[in-house]
Amino acid sequence: MIKYDLYIDGKWTASTGSRRIEVEDPATRQVIGSVPRGTEEDVNRAVAAAKRAFPAWSQMPPQERGAILRKAGELMEQRKEEFARVISLELGMPINHVEKWHLKSSIREAVYFAHMAENFEYEQEAEGGLVRREPFGVIAGLTPWNYPMEQITMKLFPAIAAGNCTVLKPSQATPLCACMLANVFEDAGLPAGVFNIVTGAGGEVGNCLALHPDVDMLTFTGSTSAGKKVGALALSTVKKITLELGGKSPLIVLPGADLKAAAEEAVHSVFMNTGQTCCAYTRMLIPRQHQQEIESLLKEEAGKYKVGEPSDPKSDIGPLISQRAFERVKGYIEKGLAEGAKMIYGQTPSGIETGYYVKPVIFSDVTNDMTIAREEIFGPVLSVIAYDTVEQAIEIANDTPYGLDSAVYGPDQEAYEVGCRIRAGGLHINGADYRMTCPFGGYKESGLGREGGTYGFEEYLEIKAVFGK
Template sequence: MTLFIDGRWVAPKHGNQFSSIDPATEQGIADLAAADEEDVDLAVNAARKAFDQGWGQTSGSERAGFLEALADELEAHRKALAALEVRDNGKPLPEAEWDVADAIGCFRYYAELARELDERQDQPLDVGDARFSCHIRHEPVGVAGQIIPWNYPLLMAAWKVAPALAAGATCVLKPSELTPLSALELGVAAERVGLPRGVLNIVPGFGGEAGQALALHPGVDKLAFTGSVPTGTRIMAAAAVDIKNISLELGGKSAFIVFDDADIEAAVEWIMFGIFWNQGQVCSATSRLLVQEGIAPRLLERLVDAARDIRIGPGMEEGVQLGPLVSAGQYQKVMGVIAQGKQTAKLLTGGVRPAHLPIGYFMEPTIFDEPDIRSTIWREEIFGPVLCMKRFKTEAEALALANDSRYGLAAAVMSTDLERAARVANGLRAGIVWVNCSQPTFTQAPWGGMKQSGIGRELGHWGLENYLEVKQVTQYCSDEPWGWYQK
């Protein structure tokens, strides 16, 4: 498949290619075009032309029509898209179906916000001086460069593209080279619904080439990135060159605090969902488990048994709960961290390839007990099905352990004492806190973190604001002269 630039499918300037690999079979799916600096330049120029020559001046209602048409187009092909996600990413089919449904819902949600934006335009503001009238405008930021990760390919594209288009911005989207297929299908959908040329451009490629070119391009007004802290650091440095508007959703090492009054079965289910969903390849994965001493022995025994019962296999097989990791590189990275973890913690289960799956990047759910708080497995994001557990005595100790991290994306607390749960939720230094659950995500609610987990928020109306500039227009209305200068 070629690049989607200026409403057309075009070959890369220098013929660069890469292969998409099925992580369950280790076999190639397709050879794809890889964008380089010249290709990115063409895409940015197309986006600038589309913005300047019409899209930036459209009404929210007009843009809403295109967003709803995109949602309808994705809806019409949702089964095929889910199957494509499974092949490209490896996740189980029910998870892929859930992701595609969420992506469709995201486009519909931002269609509504686009309409509401029309009503917000030119709102009067009382400045306390009758001689002046002041009103507020919300105008699109311009050309948005958007770089997305591989763990939720279509959904992450929707999280970026839908609010940008709703705001009136134009997009240059760079999907991950590991999982580009469903994001490219968004270009197919754009073509089918007649989205104006240049409004959405899709340039898969490698980070050091296409990603860097996009981050440094002077024609980009806004950079939105989801991914690792090291890459986010480079994106931020590139944005500083010409002071680009920027939003970053980076890594996490989220804590899950379980108090001794919690229901063990409910706790086990949410703990497993929080770390083993999507093979643990989730930025908000609650990978640090803190359990109060009184409940720890019973909970740990039940948790290990449940982890061993998880069905592992190719994502298209019925009943599979855990698919392969996304790539050979990610598999090797996680295995390396596990090997380090064995030096400082007790391995309770997992940490190996399932015996019945000799091919594919499969890994058993892994649980470590009482790691050193200075160790890599406790402090750094692993992005795999690896859980580390520590015990605590008091609420204050639990909060201190949970907050002792350079990350601050998410956290969870479980207790039947809702007053205590509320205290702990308020004390956690994280952008997202779950009470008696882990990982539910809603398009209407803000998503993003504190500390090194990023800058800004996606989703909800916060996601729309990422792609808007606020302008005040103030008019002098009095018949009397201002009087500052008089001859």
């Protein structure tokens, strides 16, 4: 049993409340740990600690801040096996994939944003004056369970490197690895108050942080519905917000594309992490004349993925995060069948046995007005939509309230031209992967602001115009 208290002002400290949140292993439904259910008073203590630490931390030379962050990355590398074990337990991600999907990027981000802090041009001459970039102050981070470490580091590493102090509320489903990060920061020499953790419920701790007058910026990743609510609360005190929200990302296959590569990409994107990825290509748009061939390739590729216990190194797909998620995904699969989609791979879940397992499903004959094509399922469910013309494919791709990510397979120039007409924050041509040096974020209801790269670093810096004689 793994138990943590709150981490405030450089110390592990008890909550002012008596309630705790139990952390469940979704593969066995056994309780593996617990954290405090934080209170408003706990939030006030953490914010006060961050506010006290800010003057000294923000004035520390960027080279010194960078050195501490780099040391944190080294310690994460040294402790990656323990991080991987805990993430696999609380998330249900197969252990064989945790390091690649949940740790490597975080370790690289420590080095990247340390370098960014050390080399960023904080002052630039402008016509008639000078533009300075300065840290905001206290940053509140509300992070999700589906990438419980990477989403913390992608937000708070640049925030801290830029000179801000932080209060983190990790997801109540996966808070254990976040608490491990506090120990890493402490051992790396981060001053007290720069990084604080208040665990708890989103509607309690998260809302308190959003409304707190001494929180200068709030960064949130989660569902679009939750983002709208917490964003509205944050704006009531006119603080800056960044929101990384939901998606229903399209993958367009053009005539002349490598059909096998496109099928591999679609299946991998939707099945890995048990489909619990906001930018997964859950809508695959294919030329109608190639439908039979692509369906055959998809079924062949899907058969390579093994659903199994996270502790089994041969497993590729683990359980969903919770019973609520299981019931939600099951409902969408049933809805897809009821609305006329054809299940070409998989089966409808019958019920929960040992853990919250849902075997992957591929639907064909999907139309873009079906529920499974409109709403974010957050499970291993791929919808295949046939089109007759490329213009129709673009229209279907954009017929969504979301705009997080997109992909196009086809002749390079045509794929680029088609992709540039998709209203989404990301475009991947012929399997090109994401890089942390580039910004990540969405159009429309997929969010506000960007993470990653220089753009993600600048999100955590205020802009000041300086005029002098």
